[in-house]
Amino acid sequence: MAKRRDLQAVGEGDGLDGVGVFAVYKLGKDQTAQDLFAMQDELLLSEGIDPTWVPSTAAERAEAEALSA
Amino acid sequence: MMESSDSERRARLTEADLRRADGTVRLAWGQLPAAHRELLKEIGASHWQVVGEPLGSVVDGLLRSGGHPGLSRGNQRSLDGALAVWIEQLRLMVMDGGHRLLDGLDESAYERFVFNNAWHEWGHALSIGLCSAEDVAAGRRLLELAPEGIRKNIRQGGYRSSQYTHELVANVYALLMIRRRQDLLERPQWLNEEIYRLLVRVTGWTE
Numbered sequence: 001m002a003k004r005r006d007l008q009a010v011g012e013g014d015g016l017d018g019v020g021v022f023a024v025y026k027l028g029k030d031q032t033a034q035d036l037f038a039m040q041d042e043l044l045l046s047e048g049i050d051p052t053w054v055p056s057t058a059a060e061r062a063e064a065e066a067l068s069a
Numbered sequence: 070m071m072e073s074s075d076s077e078r079r080a081r082l083t084e085a086d087l088r089r090a091d092g093t094v095r096l097a098w099g100q101l102p103a104a105h106r107e108l109l110k111e112i113g114a115s116h117w118q119v120v121g122e123p124l125g126s127v128v129d130g131l132l133r134s135g136g137h138p139g140l141s142r143g144n145q146r147s148l149d150g151a152l153a154v155w156i157e158q159l160r161l162m163v164m165d166g167g168h169r170l171l172d173g174l175d176e177s178a179y180e181r182f183v184f185n186n187a188w189h190e191w192g193h194a195l196s197i198g199l200c201s202a203e204d205v206a207a208g209r210r211l212l213e214l215a216p217e218g219i220r221k222n223i224r225q226g227g228y229r230s231s232q233y234t235h236e237l238v239a240n241v242y243a244l245l246m247i248r249r250r251q252d253l254l255e256r257p258q259w260l261n262e263e264i265y266r267l268l269v270r271v272t273g274w275t276e
Contacts, residue, residue, distance in 0.1 A: 022128075022148075022154055022155070022156060022157070023154065023155040023157075023190065023193035023194070023196075023197055023232075023235055023239070024124075024147075024148060024151045024153075024154045025151060025152045025153045025154065025186060025189050025190060025193070025239070026150055026151045026152060026226050026227075027152070027170065027222070027225070027226065028222070028225030028226060028227075029150075029225075031222075031225060032170060033170050033171075033174055033178060033181075033182045034178075036182070036185065036222070037178070037181065037182075039218035039219070039221075039222060040185075040218075040243075040244055040247065042218055043216055043218060043219075043244065043257070043259050044244075044247070044248070046258070046259050047257055047258045047259060049248065049251060049253065050251070051247075053177050053178075053180070053181045054250050054251070056096045056100070056180065060096060060099060060100065061096060063099050064092075064095045064096045064098065064099035065095075
């Protein structure tokens, strides 16, 4: 596994000038969540995977609670 | 500056809305492979905060509180439409739990979207922490090797070329996590071998 490297130089973030390292997640101005899902679904379908989202299970919810305890 | 309709919508946000978002991020955290959670803890990237305001002013306040210089108005504006941000200086992921794109999603779509955003940001944390300068420099070339949909998404996001590698890792990481939900751990057919090897190296992804 790779070792953590030094922080990036100031200004090498993504659009924030001179304020250090940020990683901002944004969609395009007119994009929606459904557009993102469509892109992901297309890739999954291309390899024959059912893209139907599997909601979290009760057991997973309990595990998440335990992790946060 | 956000539009007035955004302000009005946010004024209707409740504590329960933010708790819902926070709980969903916690679920996303729980679904990460244990080794990834450990790695994120190791690099100090296991903390998050869900807020109900545009991220520009929030991040400005967090930075100032932490003894760092604040953000200019221009930088605040560029953050205001963001879904989430990983702040390296504070080792903190901040998510906008009141973002307009969360509006109107049914339960499973809401969960999927918040999961995606959280996995994306943790992918970022790993990428920024563990990619080499050479990896970052190769961003433009790597983007050309990415599937068309991912390439288009990153371009539409208006990122600098110096951010392409990190965006690529974050986008693919979220997709690998979706596949993992169906017990698929090997390299996807649609993913270029070089990009996959980068993911394996920086995230410790194992088949």
